[in-house]
Amino acid sequence: MKPAIGLIPLWDDEKQSLWMLPGYADALAQAGALPVTLPLTSSEEDLRQIATSIDGLLLTGGHDVSPRYYGEAPLPQCGTPCPARDQMELALIPLMLQQHKSILGICRGIQMLNVALGGTLYQDLNVQHPSAVPHRMQPPYDRAIHQVRILPGTKLQSILGLTEMGVNSYHHQAVHQLAPSLQASALSPDGLVEAVEHPTERFVLAVQWHPEFRYKTDAPSQLLFRAFVTACQ
Ligand code: MN
Numbered sequence: 001m002k003p004a005i006g007l008i009p010l011w012d013d014e015k016q017s018l019w020m021l022p023g024y025a026d027a028l029a030q031a032g033a034l035p036v037t038l039p040l041t042s043s044e045e046d047l048r049q050i051a052t053s054i055d056g057l058l059l060t061g062g063h064d065v066s067p068r069y070y071g072e073a074p075l076p077q078c079g080t081p082c083p084a085r086d087q088m089e090l091a092l093i094p095l096m097l098q099q100h101k102s103i104l105g106i107c108r109g110i111q112m113l114n115v116a117l118g119g120t121l122y123q124d125l126n127v128q129h130p131s132a133v134p135h136r137m138q139p140p141y142d143r144a145i146h147q148v149r150i151l152p153g154t155k156l157q158s159i160l161g162l163t164e165m166g167v168n169s170y171h172h173q174a175v176h177q178l179a180p181s182l183q184a185s186a187l188s189p190d191g192l193v194e195a196v197e198h199p200t201e202r203f204v205l206a207v208q209w210h211p212e213f214r215y216k217t218d219a220p221s222q223l224l225f226r227a228f229v230t231a232c233q
Pocket of ligand 1: 134135146168169170171188194208
């Protein structure tokens with residue numbers, strides 16, 4: 001049996017509708033998993049069943065996490081939150097960790113994982129961490145736009161076998177104070193945490209970049225998805 005990996009659904013405010021970018025599911029399928037888009041729910045009972053049923057969890061990109069969850073008032077530059085996703089992910093992440101199941105976070109996913117474990121975010125990089133590094137690139141998104149340094153001795157480095165690599169980048173928020181149980185696994189040239197990992201879990205890892213836009217041709221993106229799916233087996 002292929003490992004079943006739950007995807008947090010995306011939410012379209014205008015259409016008041018769930019949706020999914022095909023890249024997340026296709027990248028997981030290419031790496032040997034059965035991707036399963038989850039219902040958007042904050043029911044404790046349903047989330048317990050979901051956490052028991054799936055072999056791994058993909059925290060997808062999307063809305064800014066509400067700053068209330070890291071004890072801050074929103075800046076004007078902070079995006080509109082998605083309360084249903086915030087509630088679901090904040091409840092589901094601890095349930096997955098209790099069962100030592102694997103988690104891969106992407107973009108919002110690294111931010112949500114950090115907040116769920118007690119860290120904080122930059123609400124807007126332009127205001128709070130201005131730099132010349134282009135973190136919010138223009139399309140097409142399947143190309144590298146800035147470098148990251150992959151930190152020695154991390155799981156990420158052992159997965160990718162690289163000390164530095166180019167990544168795409170489409171974010172205006174980022175990890176600020178790292179959660180106590182996470183460690184940084186990659187840094188951008190302006191010192192932002194661009195990847196994190198849980199040092200003692202088998203695979204609880206998240207990246208600020210978007211491997212789901214590059215998995216078709218980019219070896220590091222493929223290695224990351226494959227390592228995640230293998231850990232879910
Ligand atoms: Mn970036």
